[in-house]
Amino acid sequence: MNAAPPPPAALSVQQVLVCGALIVTLSMGIRHGFGFWLQPIVTERGWTRETFAFALAVQNLAWGIAGPFAGMLADRFGAWKVLIAGGTAYALGLVAMAVASHPGTFTLGAGVLIGIAQSGATYAVIYGVLGRVVSPEKRSWAFGVAAAAGSFGQFAMIPIETWLISHIGWQQALFLLAGAALLIVPLALGVRERQAGGAGIGHQQSIGQALREAFGYRSFQLLMLGYFVCGFQVVFIGVHLPSYLKDHGLGIEVSTGALMLIGLFNIFGTYSAGLLGQRWPKRYLLSAIYGLRAVAILAFISLPLTPLSVYVFATVIGFLWLSTVPPTNAVVAQIFGAQHLSMLGGFVFLSHQVGSFLGVWLGGKLYDTTGSYDVVWWLAIALGVMAMLANLPVRETPILRARAA
Template sequence: MTRTAPPNAQPSAQLSMNQVLLCGALIVTLSMGIRHGFGLWLQPITMDRGWTRETFSFALAVQNLAWGITGPVTGMLADRFGPFRVLVMGGLLYALGLVLMGVSSSGLAFMASAGLLVGIAQSGTTYAVIYGVIGRNVAPDKRSWAMGVAAAAGSFGQFLMVPTSNWLIGHTGWQNALFVLGGAALFIIPLALGLREPKGATTLHPHHQSIGQALREAFGYRSFQLLMLGYFVCGFQVVFIGVHMPSYLKDHGLSPQVATYALALIGLFNVVGTYAAGSLGQHMPKRYILSSIYALRAVAIVTFLNVPLTPNSVYIFSAVMGVLWLSTVPPTNAVLAQIFGVQHMSMLGGFVFLSHQIGSFLGVWLGGRLYDLSGSYDIVWWLAVALGVMAALVNLPVRETAIPRQAVPA
């Protein structure tokens, strides 16, 4: 005799929710906060080293791709052995990568440090790993909200760290600023102690699936494919804007201070956006939330490109985009947990994020490549609009109901 086990069933929580949220939020604040400010280094590094913007952009494109490719692996390791070891290694690699960024004297060395090392580090210190812990230790009726809290922390990290990074660059030089941030990344290691789950906590599930079974099930499910496609667009848009907007504004005669405030405003308002998206996900279909976010991004970019470019228009655009920035993260990951359960959540989240990072790779690289070819960012801006419309449409058919599975014989 068999019984049907819903995939979002979970054992009793092994860690307290407050502990998970506090440590997870602080880790995401550091890892995402440092990452969001990389656009501030584009001009000082390229001018000092004599590199083209494409050289810098390609290194960050490799970073996003490395993050995405290794994400499923780090997620798999976190699901199997717990998040603590993954977070410790991620913190060490993050610090090493930032220090080597500061001493890289060639484009190849810069790509290896800023690209490969930092990208791998980010895969082990950001959402996929943290959300796996949340999924296993927070009750399903609070899961979407908890993911919104963690995403809001990453947004607050951007608001906090972007002005801090700009201040460090201005007062200590771009190299020393990277060294300081490398030291800050090491604080991820003691925070990881708060996410150290008891032995066996990651394997207690009412229906055990092998990795191969989980992957075949997910990749054969249409809603999983649609979520990956939407996340591709998310990566393209946010990384293009985050990396290239400071240079876009400077090209149009606005001061670097405007760009700093713009990135900080994105981070500040995304605290509201991500928290709201996570909270709304408890009360309404998440596919409608995701579709609305992508549609509103397209409207915001079209409006921004068609009004006079002034500091005030930049700040308004940044505030609007901030609300929409990472607000896709809580509903996307909550849908994954709702459909497939939490046993392999970090791994499946890593695969969805791989799609996000392929989009990020193209967004940041095409931004630099097409600028060098045409002297303008216009083509990439309008490509971001078209992709936003597409993502709004593909999220509407997503099915959020859990996949029924047969439990082991009683």
């Protein structure tokens, strides 16, 4: 007897957008507040900041490494199955993060398990379904809607997570978030496609053919380079900004407000990027985003640090935060088509997560070594300029393929 519910007659764009948006709201919203656990956990456990930062660095790296495989499985067997596994693993990882008393087990739970879970419960998997149900001319907009939902989760979850930590303790807060992560499981049924993956989609390729084509294409390499920088910048800021502000004498309410503003303006930034990606060349849009990030970070570390300067920085960087996501994935779909979109998006995101690993780990490592985050801020600026230049020569036109005989 098959206990699974029957597949829908057809997936509507609205259904995928609603269920996909709710999934990324939960998955991205929960992780956006992890920086608030740094100080209570290292204080209670007697660890260094590098210990916590390393676990989150591993989380980002595991997310990136598992991403292409999650994408392959989603493209081949159906995104909904991967999402169910991802939501379940997310909950288990949050529980492990709460109970781990040794740095090694903490890294396995908060790092490896949550990282693998996120690979199956965030953008790449959802974008694969959207790429197959949304017409090509509307993909950038649809990707922007999904990214904006993840941004709303970041905005909404920050005050919830800080309230939970202060009122019931950091461990009980993680247990409650584990329950919230399980809501991904029923929502996954809302993106269940009638036929798995790329069946029936135009030009058919094997996984090996798709990978050889993408990795041999210069524009794909440049997109990966830009996404590496994106990961370095946003994860360093997201994890270390609260501690950076506290080190400079600013209270928890300032860092809470800053991360809320990042999440709030990220909503407008990602949605705007999706809309603009339908009208402007996406390579120019991406270059502008990376260049503006470098300028914003330079101004932030150069001007006197006050609550007002923090809020202005959070507003600007929030608008630019995940605005790279819709145009980057839309370019990948535009060049290579939708058949292997989750897998190729997973490989691009792997580059993002390598950058995330270095950003969050170097933040902790260099702080413990030098007593300052200054070197990492300057690295973020230099990388932003590099990504700005790297995206300019990207070709957005569909790749030319020889017709099968």
